[in-house]
Amino acid sequence: MPTSAAAEGRLRVLEAVTDSALARLDLDKVIAALVTQVPGLLQVDTAAVLLYDHGSDELIATAATGLEEEVWQGVHIPVGVGFAGHVAACREPVILDRVDKSTVVNPLLWLKGIQTMLGVPMLVHGELVGVLHVGSFTQHRFTEDDVALLQLVGDRLALAAHVRVATAERAALTALQRSLLPAHLPSPPGLEFAARYVPGSDTTVGGDWYDVFELPGERIGIAIGDVAGHGLAAGIVMGRLRSALRAYALDHDDPGEVMCRLDRKASHFEQGAMATVGYAVIDATHNRMRLSLAGHPAPVLAAPNQPTRLLDAAPDPPIGFGLATGHRGCVTVDLPPGAVLAFYTDGLVERRGHLLDDGLALLRDTVVPDSPAAVCAHVMSTLVGAQPANDDIALLVARRTPD
Structure with a gap:
């Protein structure tokens, strides 16, 4: 006592x-x-x-x-x-x-x-x-x-x-995320964009991001990525990768080379960090796109009078830890008039208790040749609906306007 x-x-x-x-x-x-x-x-x-x-x-x-x-x-x-x-x-x-x-x-x-x-x-x-x-x-x-x-x-x-x-x-982190996501997407002639970003319901805001920017030669750069982890540390890495990717994109036309340099930078200066990234460049005529994937899921392509499909672009290793050796791959994709591209992070297609392939198949069946805003609304309604996602979701939709 x-x-x-x-x-x-x-x-x-x-x-x-x-x-x-x-x-x-x-x-x-x-x-x-x-x-x-x-x-x-x-x-x-x-x-x-x-x-x-x-x-x-x-x-x-x-x-x-x-x-x-x-x-x-x-x-x-x-x-x-x-x-x-x-x-x-x-x-x-x-x-x-x-x-x-x-x-x-x-x-x-x-x-x-x-x-x-x-x-x-x-x-x-x-x-x-x-x-x-x-x-x-x-x-x-x-x-x-x-x-x-x-x-x-x-x-x-x-x-x-x-x-x-x-x-x-x-x-x-919320302020950082908002400052790094584009406040206004560019609207170059012949292209339209729309995007959604939603933080996960049971996590802090994480390292998902998307970006659209104009490049010399009337080209458009499109980037999407997901830094492993959550919290302020992941958000800071996300911001650094986004800025570095933009800088490399100005100096190198090949998306694969941009990803190589981004990986080298991250592996050296962001030790312990890892991210999946997708980077694409649409040329001045808008009839083709060059794409490089670093561990990131492939975009969905929906074009008039064609079956909607996941692009056949085998991903290289993620950014960070020096996992990649040598050159990173790059594929060229034709974009007919009216074609729609949907870029996304895995929070959109992954659900507890469900197979990833089922989520990807549902996304593929949901994306149709329509306005980007309408596609975003339809995708989020179908894949998210009334059940909040566990992970962050970034969705970026681009369309080559019909002739």
């Missing part, structure tokens, strides 16, 4: 971490409000929060009281190194009875005169969010109740940080 003093301390901590006023504050203010209360709640002299940065695999000093220099000097601690790094790596509370060069890597801690420390991990669903630690300028015996109380505060901070960061990341 906890002592009356311990029970009173637990009550004070519970009141602090459940204060409804915290819900109205932004993340920095929530952290600051709780950190300033911790020393009084646990009868210690310092408290600090270090948030985990996934990109660098480091803990970054974000807020402190009694140890503000950690924040002012921008202290970064690699996970697994030093006191806080050890707490993050083992994901368990750690008590330190001696603070010196042999036990911590941050000289501020012993220069400030801290004698003993307690650190707890900040976790949400087992995912590391950061580390909360406290210190005392005198020898202080941390009890099991102290550990439990500090963990309560750490859990509250972890949840606040996780929710706010996830919300901010989704907003940033």
Whole structure:
């Protein structure tokens, strides 16, 4: 049974971490409000929060009281190194009875005169969010109740940080996605375009994109792609690939060569990233298209008085990881007047519990020689209907206008 003093301390901590006023504050203010209360709640002299940065695999000093220099000097601690790094790596509370060069890597801690420390991990669903630690300028015996109380505060901070960061990341990615998808599709003589983009119902916004752009020589470039993964990291890679593809398209007429250079760039600078990409160029007369596929599903072609079909274009390996060697393939496709092309990402044709071939067959049967806007509406109504997709969907439809 906890002592009356311990029970009173637990009550004070519970009141602090459940204060409804915290819900109205932004993340920095929530952290600051709780950190300033911790020393009084646990009868210690310092408290600090270090948030985990996934990109660098480091803990970054974000807020402190009694140890503000950690924040002012921008202290970064690699996970697994030093006191806080050890707490993050083992994901368990750690008590330190001696603070010196042999036990911590941050000289501020012993220069400030801290004698003993307690650190707890900040976790949400087992995912590391950061580390909360406290210190005392005198020898202080941390009890099991102290550990439990500090963990309560750490859990509250972890949840606040996780929710706010996830919300901010989704907003940033949504803005990024909207800025990279064309606001207006070009309308060159003889060609029409329409597109749809829908984020998946149970994922964050991902790395799907489409693009249509004019090239020298009255040519039109069409690109569609899907970066593996979701979240801001996938969105950033998507933006970089889109920009790089446009740049290479200006210098190289052959879509296969554009894809080769895109793969080389991604394999070198975007290590760990992978994407499927389709890139096509329609010439000035609009009667033919050159197409290269990097792991991406083939477009659907529907032309008047012809059976609708998936284009016979064998895909090369996806972009990234240096999977392709040598030249990438390119096929030439005739586009008779009135021909419709449907480019798409796999979220349109993949459904849980259904075969991919069935989805592709349904798409093939749905695309008809009609206006791009009408084709988009018909495809989305037939393949998506009243059931939201699990994955992101990008659909781009082009038509060579009838003579």
